[in-house]
Amino acid sequence: MANLKALYNDLQKSFNSNDLKKCGTLLSQLKIGLIEAGLLIPQGDPSLDDLIVARDILEIGAIWSIRTRDVPSFDRYFSQLQTFYTDYSSLLPPSKREYPIRSLNLVRLLTQNRIADFHTTLESLPLPADAIADNPYISHPVNLERWLMEGSYSKVWNAREEAPVEEYKFFVDSLMGTIRNEIASCEEAAYENLPLKDATTLLFFNNQSEALTFAKQRGWQVDLSNSTIVFAKKGEENMEIPKEKLITASLAYARELEQIV
Amino acid sequence: MTDVEMKDKKEEDKKTEDKKEDKKEEVKKVPLTPVAEIKANVVHIGRAVSTIEPRFTHRVLRTLTALRKRIDDAVLREAIEDVFPKESQNKVSLLSWLGPAPPSSTQAMDVDSSASTPPKGPAPTTEPIPEVDIYFRLLILYHLLKQSNNGADKDKLSKAKELAQESVQKMHTLNRRSMDPIAAKFWFAVERTYEISGDLAEARPMFLSAQRTAALRHDDDTQASLINRLLRSYLAYSLYDQADKLVSKTTFPTSAGNPQLARYHYYLGRIKAVQLNYSDAHTNLQQSIRRAPPAKVAPGFYQAVHKLFVVVELLMGDIPDRSIFRHPVLEKALLGYFEIVRAVRTGSLSQFQQTLSKHAALFQADKTHTLITRLRQNVIKTGIRRLSLSYSLISLKDICVKLHLDSEEDAEYIVGKAIRDGVIDGKLVHEKGWMECSGAGGTKRGYGPEVADVFGRRIGYCLELHNESVKAMRYPLNAHRKELADAAGAREREKELVKEIQEGDLDDEEMGGDF
Structure with missing residues (x-):
């Protein structure tokens, strides 16, 4: 436990100074420590202080994952935090990081x-x-x-x-x-057609060349002479009769009727 | 083998007798005193166990709701005294749960009842079957809950909880299949106890392990009851994720009774609605309404399902039937929802917001608030659709004013989205800042594939109903044995015949030989 404490203090320091690399190594060490102490998924009757520390570590982990742009890792930390947020909510004092993290999860x-x-x-x-x-x-x-x-x-x-x-x-x-x-x-x-200038603003691009590359990606026709985008009109929607579906349905009805009569 | 058959035959005889008795009882249906009713029920339970025919138990349990309103300490005490033998351990433990009535008064009660009711038979000497014990426990539990006044009386409540725990233990150790229907009911009472005392989450591990056991034993009644208990407990704490996982990991027994199915479908509808799966939610809620007991019998459930149903229908883009809001049971309860429907139908955002804030407390109590806030986009869509029907050309600015949108820019995006989603048929002309609607001609009507779909769904439902009713038909137990016995007899006779013929042949031969 003493070892955990020291690591935890280190983690807080490096988290506050935004040292992502060090946070990463410390977090993986701490997680092993938490598992050994039976706190990662709390079992038995752990003391409140321990639970708060464990929650803190996981919260830092979640935020660290976002900072390092690792969404799957955020997902994992968040599910581990769920236990603390829902099951222990009546015991633990509310964490000030809880809602920011929940909100990040929602945005994700x-x-x-x-x-x-x-x-x-x-x-x-x-x-x-x-x-x-x-x-x-x-x-x-x-x-x-x-x-x-x-x-x-x-x-x-x-x-x-x-x-x-x-x-x-x-x-x-x-x-x-x-x-x-x-x-x-x-x-x-x-739209049937749209001036390139307007498309740029509608799509929130800063300049027309960005809009042009985007238009190319979507496969839009760009009429460069009067700089408009022409959207290919989809041909008259051909109303197809779903033959196969109707036939299977009719057959099923016939079979069921056979059973009834 | 012969032994078994003999027994079966006896049982058959007994059953026909039973039926006669049943009929007789139905004929002279006078309101029984609660004590007499309990005793009659005890007889029924005994019969159910001895004939392995759960039908009788179900019959007893059907009367439970009516009965539990009429019982009190004295009634229970008297019934227990009458049913259990004098020196019974179970009797002592059962009586200990009732209030400490002075012994003299019980005596007096005994005297009283024996004077008023026809002379009692001799006190029973044999211990009744455990099912009866559990049945009494169920009655006592309901009685305690009633006394606790919805949790106002903490003493009674903690007593009820204790009783629930002890009885659950007992059911577990007894482990009798004939007890299952009663056990299923018992779980319901257990859940109610915990819910009233406000720690439903505490009971969850107990339900979960009991559910596993029930699934292993193919105990359909208990399983159905427990799955509903668990779903209710999850939804009470808004744990939709867990509830969804429970649903996907378990199979709800198809043989479950209508009340359980109605509940299950309601919970499913709730989960699906939260997950935006409105069409599935709609089907589930419809099933739930169809399976639910009549509106007058269970108004609370009827109202709850309809509230959710109305919201889901609105979210699907449909407008609920007006007749729902005129239904005598629903009229008052659905008033807030009716106003929401009106706002959505007219497509007026301001009216919608007003109604929402006016009835916010109601919607929150019903846990439909978040669902209703989702309706905002439907309101906008309806508004746009109305505009597109009445104008062939309308400027974005006018749309903005009419729908109370914040800016023209927004209006343009919103209309664009509506066109893409197929809400309206039209196009935007950006340079001129207006929307062109292609009018009524563009809307596709008639017998398209979607009509076939709706038709197909209805046919499917009717066919399923038919098949299920066929499956639900009951045949008397062991009826085929009679035929088998007949067949055996016929074979016997045939054998004899063959023997006779053979002997006859021999005779002939012998005779022939003699000559």
């Missing part, structure tokens, strides 16, 4: 487009529904999700600077990638 689910998981997680938050709006950490991802679903992409774009936690920055890029693709697919359906 959003960027990975796991909307169902996002809502399940949101539902299981130990907060009453009207407190969500008051909690800056949680309301941010909740608003992001709402805007994404509505289609208010400009609000998402504007909100990227208002992130309540430093570590959001890591997710911003991938989130912007997601909404750009969303907008692009909307444009394909909604």
